[in-house]
Amino acid sequence: MDEYGNSGEGRATRRDEAVRAAVEQGLLGPDSPIVGLLDVTGIRESAAELRAAFAEVTAPGTPVLHAFAVKATPLVPVLRLLREEGIGAEVASPGELALARAAGLSPAQTVLDSPAKTPAELREALALGIAVNADNPQELDRIDGLVRSAVSRSPLGIRVNPQVGGGSIGATSTATATSKFGVALRDEGAREWVVRAYLDRPWLSRLHAHTGSQGIPLSLMAQGVAETYALAEEINRRIGRPQIDTIDIGGGLPVNFASDATAPTYAEYARALREAVPGLFDGRYGLVTEFGRSLLAKHGTIVARVEYAKSAGGRAVAVTHAGVQVATRTVYVPGSWPLRITAYDGKGRPKSGPEVVQDVAGPACFAGDLLAEGRALPLLDQGDYAAALDTGAYYFAHHYAYNSLARPGIYGFVPDRATGVRFATVRDPQTLASIVAESGGAHAGALTTLHAPGSR
Numbered sequence: 416m417d418e419y420g421n422s423g424e425g426r427a428t429r430r431d432e433a434v435r436a437a438v439e440q441g442l443l444g445p446d447s448p449i450v451g452l453l454d455v456t457g458i459r460e461s462a463a464e465l466r467a468a469f470a471e472v473t474a475p476g477t478p479v480l481h482a483f484a485v486k487a488t489p490l491v492p493v494l495r496l497l498r499e500e501g502i503g504a505e506v507a508s509p510g511e512l513a514l515a516r517a518a519g520l521s522p523a524q525t526v527l528d529s530p531a532k533t534p535a536e537l538r539e540a541l542a543l544g545i546a547v548n549a550d551n552p553q554e555l556d557r558i559d560g561l562v563r564s565a566v567s568r569s570p571l572g573i574r575v576n577p578q579v580g581g582g583s584i585g586a587t588s589t590a591t592a593t594s595k596f597g598v599a600l601r602d603e604g605a606r607e608w609v610v611r612a613y614l615d616r617p618w619l620s621r622l623h624a625h626t627g628s629q630g631i632p633l634s635l636m637a638q639g640v641a642e643t644y645a646l647a648e649e650i651n652r653r654i655g656r657p658q659i660d661t662i663d664i665g666g667g668l669p670v671n672f673a674s675d676a677t678a679p680t681y682a683e684y685a686r687a688l689r690e691a692v693p694g695l696f697d698g699r700y701g702l703v704t705e706f707g708r709s710l711l712a713k714h715g716t717i718v719a720r721v722e723y724a725k726s727a728g729g730r731a732v733a734v735t736h737a738g739v740q741v742a743t744r745t746v747y748v749p750g751s752w753p754l755r756i757t758a759y760d761g762k763g764r765p766k767s768g769p770e771v772v773q774d775v776a777g778p779a780c781f782a783g784d785l786l787a788e789g790r791a792l793p794l795l796d797q798g799d800y801a802a803a804l805d806t807g808a809y810y811f812a813h814h815y816a817y818n819s820l821a822r823p824g825i826y827g828f829v830p831d832r833a834t835g836v837r838f839a840t841v842r843d844p845q846t847l848a849s850i851v852a853e854s855g856g857a858h859a860g861a862l863t864t865l866h867a868p869g870s871r
């Protein structure tokens with residue numbers, strides 16, 4: 416355990432107390448059978464660890480922007496909390512930019528990356544002064560036009576793909592030879608094209624790569640950053656001045672889903688980078704990082720009531736209210752995204768007793784809607800609660816509207832002297848009226864007004 420308590424003991428204790436308090440205070444119960452919980456203390460700790468890790472390896476005075484990848488947890492109160500912790504935002508769509516602005520993030524704290532930016536999005540970003548990384552030559556053409564037609568304060572760069580290879584999960588590997596992201600650096604002529612792009616455009620001052628994510632070993636991530644740094648050095652040498660003044664190393668630090676421990680830590684990654692790429696930290700380059708999952712995943716918990724406990728073919732099955740709508744990746748690709756499940760009794764107290772191999776099922780109407788299959792846990796009974804851990808990123812904030820299941824309420828929590836645990840609403844549970852409205856409720860008769868010629 417290091418100075419930040421990375422063994423995760425404090426985290427597990429806070430989580431258990433929050434589950435009990437959520438039941439006691441009525442956030443969870445028969446009529447509100449699922450919630451998402453966010454550990455505010457843990458989020459602040461991770462933000463502090465991130466800042467400290469890079470402060471330790473960078474030369475004094477180096478400008479560093481940690482931009483949280485909004486797609487990991489697109490919730491305005493989370494972005495505001497991170498802003499208070501000195502963390503900016505990396506956005507990849509008009510929606511994410513709107514969330515960052517609603518949270519009060521300034522253009523200087525915001526970076527826009529996305530593989531499909533429209534001319535209007537680019538124009539707005541440049542008008543606001545938000546940093547933009549061009550994904551490809553066609554996008555750079557568009558930016559050329561905008562830069563010619565109006566002055567912009569936006570720091571501008573190009574995203575490259577060092578093609579260092581993928582990890583154990585294809586869908587989250589961004590640096591494969593055929594990845595859709597950035598300029599594929601090892602393709603014939605690509606490196607020279609990038610160098611020329613900078614030679615021809617004195618206003619291009621940044622270089623970006625994101626070679627994560629989950630399933631990628633640290634050494635491969637460090638290699639991606641090393642190749643990006645080497646390219647920046649080559650470009651600045653060819654130009655004869657330090658035109659590239661900032662390197663955006665992306666995010667992608669993997670998360671440990673097997674226990675409460677934080678592993679790897681930001682400190683380990685920062686030290687691995689300093690080892691692999693010492694020149695990156697000697698003060699000649701400003702840094703941007705774009706961590707998502709590693710900042711939030713371990714601070715979120717889905718808690719769902721067991722509506723029914725049954726048995727089928729000799730297997731115990733707990734039918735809960737958490738399934739594909741809140742744990743989409745786990746349900747569809749269980750081999751790559753297993754989640755830890757803990758069992759609580761009807762009062763929200765950790766359940767003990769002999770472990771029984773059981774399925775923890777969700778509420779959706781298809782057979783594969785399982786949070787966990789054949790998992791050994793204290794036997795879940797009707798009225799108990801099952802919690803899916805480490806779900807603060809890419810889970811309950813990423814609702815999937817299968818079966819028109821409502822988005823659950825999300826609550827942040829901190830320990831509290833008077834009440835044990837204090838909650839604040841991050842997102843209200845979705846109402847049925849909202850489900851109807853999002854499902855074309857305002858256009859109920861629309862299709863009956865359409866008739867093909869001659870049909871009536």
Ligand SMILES: *Cc1c(COP(=O)(O)O)cnc(C)c1O
Nearest residue numbers: 484625628666667705706707708
């Ligand atoms: C998704 C993404 C990130 C964040 O990745 P994590 O694995 O959540 O840290 C950062 N940068 C870009 C460009 C991304 O697409």
